[in-house]
Amino acid sequence: MHLFYQPGGVTYLSEDDSRHAVKTLRLGIGDAIAVTDGHGNRHSAVITKADARQCTFRITETETTPERPFSIRIGVAPTKNLDRIEWFVEKAVEVGIERISFFYGQHSERRVLKLERLEKIAIAAMKQSLQSFLPQLDEAVSFSEMLKTVDEEQRFIAHLPPESLPDYLARAATAGGKYAVLVGPEGDFSDKEIEEAVRGGFQIVTLGSNRLRTETAALTACQILNFVNA
Structure with a gap:
């Protein structure tokens, strides 16, 4: 599954990631992606709008990765x-x-x-x-x-x-x-x-x-x- 980065509280990809998802990876509505906020939370999501300028998604599940013990x-x-x-x-x-x-x-x-x-x-x-x-x-x-x-x-x-x-x-x-x-x-x-x-x-x-x-x-x-x- 393709992993993208977007800070928490936002349900659309950055312009660069939107273009990469739609133009390069040719992902469309309903395709599954993973999104991380960079703070240990990884969301399973599906694309709701395949727009190369602002690709939106809906979160279906969230998994929190614990910090390393060092x-x-x-x-x-x-x-x-x-x-x-x-x-x-x-x-x-x-x-x-x-x-x-x-x-x-x-x-x-x-x-x-x-x-x-x-x-x-x-x-x-x-x-x-x-x-x-x-x-x-x-x-x-x-x-x-x-x-x-x-x-x-x-x-x-x-x-x-x-x-x-x-x-x-x-x-x-x-x-x-x-x-x-x-x-x-x-x-x-x-x-x-x-x-x-x-x-x-x-x-x-x-x-x-x-x-x-x-x-x-x-x-x-x-x-x-x-x-x-x-």
Whole structure:
């Protein structure tokens, strides 16, 4: 069954989804669809008006998906090449993530980030992977401001200090927790940022022996935490 996204209380598809349903999928009156509000509710519905500008539907049944017993939040600095951060958002949503927080670090090369396109990518990935929860995407703020918003108990910062090898994230994380993992920009975190994070209760961890790009490291952290809870 085809899954569409529409916030609660609305019984018609967005213009883009209406066009996709009627023109591309060639769905008509009486055809069954599924609609999620992005908050865990998935509706079984039938099309009542097959209009490419505003396709309406009638809900026949609603199923509520419970939240996962753990949550993953990745704090990441936007990459200079925006395509890479878009790729991360898409894949992280497919793998499973609750929140993505963007920040500007001292060594960040990109200082402007518009969420509108990233939100569209997240919605498309949610629908493609047949999920009922849309992750929260936070506006980019300074590193210090982002740290103030972290209330997750298990806090990690991905960094390889030159003096010693820290613990692996897979060993440091405990199943069933609320996680926040920070991933720095292409130029890595500054010493001041590392110190600030450690004072804020973040544990320095490694994601492996290979040096990873920002978007690869962020996705790897997301995957590791999902595996820890598998």
